[in-house]
Amino acid sequence: MKHRVAIISVGNTEYTSLRRETRSKAELAFAAIKEALDEVRISIEDIDACVFTSVDGFEGNVRPARVLESFGQAHNVPLIDVNTGGSAGGSGVKEAVHLISAGIYELVLVYGSPTFNEVVDNQQVLNTASPPIFEKPFGLGAAHMGSLYGARYMREYNLTARELAQVAAKNHKAAVSNPFAHIRAGYTTEEVLNSPMVAWPLHLYEICPVSSGAVAMLFASEEKAKELCDTPVWVEAMSSIADTFLSGYKVYKDFENLKILAQRIYKEVGIKKPREELDVVEIFNPFAPFELLAYEALGFCEEGQGVNLMKEGATEIDGDIPCNPSGGVLCTNSGISASVTRHAEVALQLMGKAEGRQVKSPERGLAHSWGGNDGQFHTVAILSR
């Protein structure tokens, strides 16, 4: 990168369900952004630009950023709207990183919108992301898309229903200690297996909840970061990848394009053994199988070995490659807020501010996001202290 880029603060709200939500969308944005600004003692007029990320149309409003007044509109701050489906948070972070590394701006705010906090039935809304003529009529919601990966992956590697439930239970256990998780019930493997089957092979507790809550992050140039922050987290590299829109064009036994992206980004920063060289990882895992698919695509283990990596305890908070110490998207999915949160969580870990879920002294971490119709996009960021 031309100029160094740092993450200098994170603003998080509490997360809850839609039915329990009493805050308006504008209040959520205000709370998250205010906290991010207050953390480094600056005002909204100090930021050079704001990147807003959501999925167009999912919020009951095709351009939600325009109706909120939380992004510095009163001070004529440029507003940039980024949408790559579920990975929009990663793409928004990437946009902020580019703007600063190119030397265009010094302070950029990224806001992850609570994309689903108006929906009456989320699967109905997510079904509108399917290709309208070729796939939408067959009733694909997001849960079904996740299940297509689960079914093929389980068959390919003889993964049992119990093993898949263990992946979910690992995340539920982690979320208990995360004050910013939505579902903190700590469901066990038995409870996961006994939860209702929603879209075979996925049970209810192997599927993310629909959450409400928001996150904001502040990105800064090296000079600004050193002026404003004692614990800046540096962006070593950030990249994304795209492929086909149609669900039918995918193979479902692996995250093929994430593997390509990971190899590209590891080469850029000189990572040869990711399991040894990364200290904390946040994977976009709205469905339990995604965590195993990502372990393999990110090169933490061989193909089909993800479940063994988990069973060894390697990916637990005290393991050698902690993955989703937050409980991941599986326990908190506030839409695009969740893909920004993967970066916010890794940044908080590296700052030593991950209250309740802190990994011991991490130096370098990886944040991943996934999105678009059935995984059209992935993003990966490598962050370090």
Next chain:
Amino acid sequence: MASTEFMNKEYNMHLDFSVSLGPAYTKWMKALGEKKILANKCSKCGRHFVPAKPFCEICFEPIDEWIETDGEGIVESFTIGYAKFRNLPDPPYVIGVIRVGPSAVSMVHWIAGFPYDKPEDIPDKIQIGMKVKPVWAEERKGDLLDIRYFEPA
């Protein structure tokens, strides 16, 4: 002090659209009306496509070779919808990712037409890798729903 009172307000969007399919998708859809599943083939890389594609995204060339398949496909993956969602089909329903004939890619359609006693028995009735064939609708209009569903072959 923050108020403990709050309200929700409901609204919705009913929107209608009409999309031009272009010649390749039109030819493919019209053939469905005649109980035919066509494939087209990229003359550069040799890959076949069901559904047909207007151009090969790898070679980035237009596609103009066409063949008729026997309609049989292989199940590459599937899911069973057990929960009811607004505007989505009534459960249980099986969504298959089905690779038809020589196609390099798959299409999405329902899998049905097999006997089962209880909905929870369905996962044992379908396997990834099994052969399926189309069951055609009586009335067809050049649409994916001219195929009612795919059934085990």
